[in-house]
Amino acid sequence: MAFSIVRVSNLTVSSMQVLFNDDINANVGILNVSIASGIDSIPNPEIISVEVENETITIEYQPLFPNVSYQVIFASTDAVPFQTVNGVRIPEDGNRNLVFITSPGETISPVRDNMLDSLSPVYETDEQTLTRGLVASMANKIQDVSDSVKTAQSANYLSVLVEDESVTRDDGPTDTLQYGGAYEILRVASTLTGTDTTTYFEFNSTREQTFKVRSSIMVNPILSTITSDPISLQAVDVVNEKITDDVSLNNYFDGLTIKVANSPVIQVISLSLKRDNEWVEYDVEKFGYTLKSNRYDTSLSSIDTNLDEDIIELSSSSLTGFVGGFILPRAGDEIRISYVYKRLGRNVASSGVSLTTVKSAVRETTPAIVNRFSTNYAPIVTSQDEVAVSNGIEFLSTQSSGSLQAFVSTHPAFIREMGFSPKRIGEYFVDYETGAVEVFGVDEQNDGTGDSPPAINYTYREVYVSDLDFIFNSDRDELVLNSTRNLSGIEAKITFSYEDTFAEGTDYKIRSHVEALNERVQNRLFSTSKLRTRNFPITNVFRILNETTGELYNIDRFNDTSVTFSGRQVPRQIDVSRERVSFIRVPQEVLLIAEELTNSGGLKIFKFNLENNGIKIEAKVVAVDRTGVE
Numbered sequence: 001m002a003f004s005i006v007r008v009s010n011l012t013v014s015s016m017q018v019l020f021n022d023d024i025n026a027n028v029g030i031l032n033v034s035i036a037s038g039i040d041s042i043p044n045p046e047i048i049s050v051e052v053e054n055e056t057i058t059i060e061y062q063p064l065f066p067n068v069s070y071q072v073i074f075a076s077t078d079a080v081p082f083q084t085v086n087g088v089r090i091p092e093d094g095n096r097n098l099v100f101i102t103s104p105g106e107t108i109s110p111v112r113d114n115m116l117d118s119l120s121p122v123y124e125t126d127e128q129t130l131t132r133g134l135v136a137s138m139a140n141k142i143q144d145v146s147d148s149v150k151t152a153q154s155a156n157y158l159s160v161l162v163e164d165e166s167v168t169r170d171d172g173p174t175d176t177l178q179y180g181g182a183y184e185i186l187r188v189a190s191t192l193t194g195t196d197t198t199t200y201f202e203f204n205s206t207r208e209q210t211f212k213v214r215s216s217i218m219v220n221p222i223l224s225t226i227t228s229d230p231i232s233l234q235a236v237d238v239v240n241e242k243i244t245d246d247v248s249l250n251n252y253f254d255g256l257t258i259k260v261a262n263s264p265v266i267q268v269i270s271l272s273l274k275r276d277n278e279w280v281e282y283d284v285e286k287f288g289y290t291l292k293s294n295r296y297d298t299s300l301s302s303i304d305t306n307l308d309e310d311i312i313e314l315s316s317s318s319l320t321g322f323v324g325g326f327i328l329p330r331a332g333d334e335i336r337i338s339y340v341y342k343r344l345g346r347n348v349a350s351s352g353v354s355l356t357t358v359k360s361a362v363r364e365t366t367p368a369i370v371n372r373f374s375t376n377y378a379p380i381v382t383s384q385d386e387v388a389v390s391n392g393i394e395f396l397s398t399q400s401s402g403s404l405q406a407f408v409s410t411h412p413a414f415i416r417e418m419g420f421s422p423k424r425i426g427e428y429f430v431d432y433e434t435g436a437v438e439v440f441g442v443d444e445q446n447d448g449t450g451d452s453p454p455a456i457n458y459t460y461r462e463v464y465v466s467d468l469d470f471i472f473n474s475d476r477d478e479l480v481l482n483s484t485r486n487l488s489g490i491e492a493k494i495t496f497s498y499e500d501t502f503a504e505g506t507d508y509k510i511r512s513h514v515e516a517l518n519e520r521v522q523n524r525l526f527s528t529s530k531l532r533t534r535n536f537p538i539t540n541v542f543r544i545l546n547e548t549t550g551e552l553y554n555i556d557r558f559n560d561t562s563v564t565f566s567g568r569q570v571p572r573q574i575d576v577s578r579e580r581v582s583f584i585r586v587p588q589e590v591l592l593i594a595e596e597l598t599n600s601g602g603l604k605i606f607k608f609n610l611e612n613n614g615i616k617i618e619a620k621v622v623a624v625d626r627t628g629v630e
Contacts, residue, residue: 002088002091002096003020003021003022003083003084003088003089003090003091004020004021004090004091004096005018005019005020005021005074005096005097005098005099006019006020006021006055007019008072008099008101011101011103011104012104012171013063013064013066013103013104013171013172013173014060014061014062014063014064014171015058015059015060015061016058016059016072016101017056017057017058017059018056018057018059018072018074018099019055019056020055020056020057020084021055022055022084022085022086022088023054023055023084023085024052024054024055024056024057024082024083024084024085025052025080025081025082025083025084025085026052026085027080028050028052028057028080028082028083028248029050029080029246029247029248029249030047030048030049030050030247030248030249030250031077031079031080031247032050032074032075032076032077032080032082033047033050033057033059033072033073033074034047034072034073034075035047035059035061035064035070035071035072035073036070036071036073037065037068037069037070038068038069038070038071039068039069039560040536040560040561041536041537041560041561042065042068043509045061045062045063045064045070045173046061046062047059047060047061048060048061048062048250049248049249050248051248059072062173063171063172063173064103064104064173065103065172065173065174066103066104066172067102067103068102068103069100069101069102069103070100070101070102070103071098071099071100071101072098072099072100072101073097073098074090074097074098075090075092075097076089076090076092077247079247079254080247082097109136109139109140109143110143111139111140111142111143111146112135112136112139112140112143115135115138115139116132116135116136116139119131119135160179161186162177162178162179162182163193164192164193165177165178174511181513183513185504185510187501188501188502188504188507188508189345189499189500189501189502190500190502191499191500194499195499196349196497196498196499197497197498197499197500198352198495198496198497199495199496199497199498200493200494200495200496201231201233201235201493201494202491202492202493203223203224203225203226203491203492203493203494204224204225204491204492205224205491207223207224208221208223208224210237210239211223211237211239211240211269211270211338212270213239213240213336214272214279216272216279216281217270217272217281218270218281218282218283218284218285219269219270219284219338220267220268220269220270220284220285220297220300221285222267222269222297222299222300223269224491225488225489225490225491225492226481226487226488226489226490226491226492227299227488227489228481228483228488229295229296229297229298229299230295230296230473230476230478230479230480231296231478231479231480231494232266232296232342232476232477232478233346233348233353233477233478233479233494233496233498234342234343234344234346234348234477235266235267235296235340235341235342235343236262236340236341236342236343237269237338237340238260238261238262238337238338238339238340238341239338240336240337240338241260241261241336241337241338241339242334242335242336243258243259243260243334243335243336243337244333244334244335245329245330245331245332245333253329253333253335255328255329256313256314256315256316256328256329257311257312257313257314258271258311258312258313258314258335258337259308259310259311259312260310260312260337260339260341261310262310262341263308263309263310263341264292264293264309264310264341264342264344265291265309265310265311265312265339265340265341266291266293266295266296266297266340266341266342267296267297267301267339267340268284268289268291268297268300268301268312268337268338268339269284269338269339269340270282270284270337270338271284271314271335271336271337271338272335272336272337273326273327273329273333273334273335273336274333274334274335274336275327275332275333275334280326280327282314282318282326283318283324283326284300285300286318286324287314287315287317287318287326288300288301288302288315289301289302289312289313289314289315290302290303290304290307290312290313290314290315291303291304291307291311291312291313292304292305292307292308292309292311293305296340312337312339314326315596316597317596317597317598343500343503344503344506345500345501345502345503345506345507346477346498346499346500346501347477347498347499347500347501348474348477348496348497348498349496349497349498349499350472350474352495352496352497353466353472353479353494353495353496354463354464354466354494354495354496355463355464355466355469355470355479355492355493355494356385356461356462356463356464356492356493356495357461357462357464357490357491357492357493358381358383358385358459358460358461358462358491358493359377359459359460359461359462360457360458360459360460361375361376361377361456361457361458361459361460362457363396363407363455363456363457364376364455364456364457364458365453365455366437366449366453366454366455366456367449367453368449368450368451368452368453369447369448369449369450369451369453370448370449370453371438371439371440371441371446371448372436372437372438372439372448373436373437373449374434374435374436374437375393375435375437375456375458375460376435377435377460377462378432378433378434378435378460379432379433379434379435379460379461380392380393380430380432380435380458380459380460381432381459381460381461382459383459385461385493387432387433388430388432389432390417391417392430392432392458392459393430393437393456393457393458394410394456394457394458395410395411395413395414395428395454395455395456396408396409396410396411396454396455396456396457397409397410397411397412397452397454398452398453398454398455399452407455411453411454412426412442413426413428413439413440413441413442413448413449413450413454414426414428414439414454415427416428417429417430421438422438422439422440423440424440425440425441425442425443425444426440426442427439427440428440435460464485464487468482468485469481469482469485469487470482470485470487479494511537513539513540514535516533516534516535519533519534519535525571525573526562528570528571528573529556529564529565529566529570530562530563530564530565531544531562531563531565532561532562532563533561533562533563536560536561537560537561538558538559538560538561538562538563541555541558541563544563544565546567546569546571548572549569551567551568551569552567553565553566553567554566554567591608
């Protein structure tokens, strides 16, 4: 008996269960399942998780659009075949390996909800009854008219800013704005506008230590000092993420290729592999790694533009077979990886970005016989870069006398630190914000620092100047050092304010109206009176013009992806055969090393990935009049 689908059960907008006629291999995961929308303008939902239990597979996915036909497709991959526990594969004939479903649920409609609430309790409206269906059908038409009225009302104004409109998410895939005619979404977030948070990045050995969960871990040195590479203030550290070979999870490994849970990845900090309770460390500094872009780590990262932004490739040169090298990951291994990724929805405030470092002043001289003086640098801080409260300056005697040792013993005028102006022998006061010092003296003569003033040691914060020492790019939320100021390689701290929002295209997509003007049809005319547009879904069509004849066609109707029209003269079509194909010559393409190998003879072999490595040829080309659609 062939391995096949029996039925779909427990179908909701975000999950379902599929029953098969035999027990399923437990290795089946996310890559073996896909859901395809039956409508071009509706995106395919992403599979979130797949769980196998005997003959039942439970699938969780992003919310489906209501009342839309979808195909649930089961297929094998090179790594994991879709098969039974006995090794019988599902026939992948486009028939027995897929099942059609119609998504449940209803579109958002306040009109429908109000009409149902006003009905008498004798009517059953919680389930999909005849009464609910009739009311919903009428309500949806009224809702469409209401939405059109909102759009028409909004068209009477040039622009109206709606700020912090509250929206409560339901279980569906979309949300509707309160007002119609929205043409730009400025901000989507879980907090009100102006809810800023202040934080900082440190580039020193302390930050390195946060990634060393074991003493043997080898950490990328990019965190120890600030470098000449751009520094993203959208960066988020991920420490010790667990990776297995389970492809049903949102992170897994396949050989030397690793998919992580967050993207886009900008830096790999450390990586370790556990096998048989033994750890093998990957030397990031020695072997490097490959990302889609190496913008933020040009010294250790290579580029492969064919990679996804959540994919990391380790170097095959690390498989040395000797101590200090790496081993090829296999099933049953566990990988722990630390990396940095960009939170694309993080908006950094352009004002308030500061670059500082903590420096030491050693044996700084002070003036003689004064009661007040100031340090050469301020503010005076602790080693943790916090403004000191007390004991922030070390006052040392400069001459040996009796029990006093030069540059070892405390100066006798600076014995007791006070929180106010000194009044007695040995008392002093320090304003650590400004570096101002007041001192009484060593005797009743109140001569302050005396004839032998102290030498002082302290740490202070040096603040670098924006647009002189560094530049903040507000479009990219990046900080870049000025190459002429020689700051690369120092320990530093970047302080800034930000607010976390949702990123367009990553966390949400906008389905508002976008006008396409003077779009030429080209070869998207698939009958004498029907054309397909470049963008979809279509919400309105204003004009169809035949530029050759000058005729304006009548618009009969349109759906999400196509427009039907009529006129006096249909567009002229010409079949073209044996047309010569022209290839584009790519001169002087920059070659980026994807991998470096060494053969047994010591010869180095470099592997490159070409940017333009695909050639697409249409089987049939139809030439048409220069017909434009708006």
